[in-house]
Amino acid sequence: MRICIDARSLRDTPTALGRYARVLVEHIAKLDRENEYIIVRRPSSHGPIAQQANFREISLPHDISSVQNILWGARTINALKADIYHSLFHFLPTGVRAGSVVISLHDFIWVDHPALADGRRWRAMVKGSLGSLGIRRAIDHSDHIIAVSESTRQVATDAHGVASDKITTVYHGVAPEWRTGFEQPETPLPEALRDRRFIFSLGNSLPYKNLPRLLQAFAEIADSAPDLTLVFAGRGEGKQHLMQMARSLGVADRIHFAGQLSDGEIRACFQHALFFAFPSLIEGFGLPVLEAMASGCPVLTSNCSSLAEIAGEHAVLVDPQASASIAAGMQRLLTDPELRQQLAGRGQHRAANFTWQASAEQTLQVYHHLSTVT
Structure with missing residues (x-):
């Protein structure tokens, strides 16, 4: 399979979202030496996340949640002709195509609580509207969703109508x-x-x-x-x-x-x-x-x-x-x-119950399941 992982949530400055992107890809690389992986990143001063032969990286300039990416980012992704495209953040470029599309769903703050996501009211209103639209689009246009907690999964199914068989909980891990x-x-x-x-x-x-x-x-x-x-x-x-x-x-x-x-x-x-x-x-x-x-x-x-x-x-x-x-x-x-x-x-x-190896294994299980049903 050719698997494209969009890791543009990884930045040079440390964040929890960036750590998720970096460490998950590192552990997938340790487990899978057969499938072909293309990692999408923003331009970075750091070296490749994974250096083995079945991994390569491409650089795209726009943040994954940016208007530019949502409107025009699909062209480069679609040219890769991936069997699976996995966005590690809950946004998708408009018109993105792959055999199966997966998103990692982190939370519904922008959808359900926009005022908590930005202290400036006008920014909260604008970004809340755009963020809510982007997340809802990503949910609707994905073939499968990885929720990072059971709490997030329950909000998705109970409050936002996501079918229970379309969403899987995969917890984060703790690095050694x-x-x-x-x-x-x-x-x-x-x-x-x-x-x-x-x-x-x-x-x-x-x-x-x-x-x-x-x-x-x-x-x-x-x-x-x-x-x-x-x-x-x-x-x-x-x-x-x-x-x-x-x-x-x-x-x-x-x-x-x-x-x-x-x-x-x-x-x-x-x-x-x-x-x-x-x-x-x-x-x-x-x-x-x-x-x-x-x-x-x-x-x-x-x-x-x-x-x-x-x-x-x-x-x-x-x-x-x-x-x-x-x-x-x-x-x-x-x-x-x-x-x-x-x-x-x-x-x-x-x-000790939360490991990145388990996160990577369960993510690979989602990929394998999708490859057998498409």
Whole structure:
């Protein structure tokens, strides 16, 4: 078979979507040396994802979710005459053709909750309309859908009418380097965090990440732990708003913005933090939760969407809509070192159930099934 995997969600800067694209392709390459693979990428300063003989890469300039790709991106894809075309993001070029078309469906945030996807109302309205249209088109024009969580699969079937036999759940995995005990050069903790007791938070500043409510919760428990710092890591578009809010809450000197960190620095933060706080309002999967667990870091996360599914009883679950609930969960973890130790161990066992090899094997099973029915 000739299989085209569209991995344009992979960027030079680290993101969860990019990690999914890169690591999934790497593991498919380890498992399949027979079928021909063409990997579509954006221009990159990094080398090929897979270098074996049955893999080659082509470069296309436009992002997979861009208007240019949706309107005109099919020409190059169609010329490949692929037996299977798999978009690792939930958008498709208009008129894309292959023996079978597959999309990876991550979430319905743009469809069901556009206001949570962008804090600027006009952008949320415009991008929400376009994003919703793009996702619905991709669902309608695909032959099979890979959902990254059971939560996403259920929303697709229950709320959006996707036939249950058209969609398969394939979980993300955790790479070995996130697991404690993995032999690798140790990355030092960012200098500004050495000698600090801190709670670690990671992610962009879009509304669904719920950072203002996390900050409010931190302010509610700050007096009980005067030496504690709340660390925000990730792209810093919302830094100014959060700092203004921190000043109004009287905790500006207790907040640290770490910026964009390397994977090694993130691992170091997981290993030194008191716990990882990830109270998103909605997630399609929540890979940082698993990576924190694998690193032996206790986790506080939300009791909804895929986060409750992935973390289960191996984390402190809170109501992300209520700062009081988040604050209570934080207080539990701060005052109970035995609980932190228990969650660190249980989280590692939980994370061990998620491997990228299993993700790749199950993705290949989808390809094989499609090859037998077309």
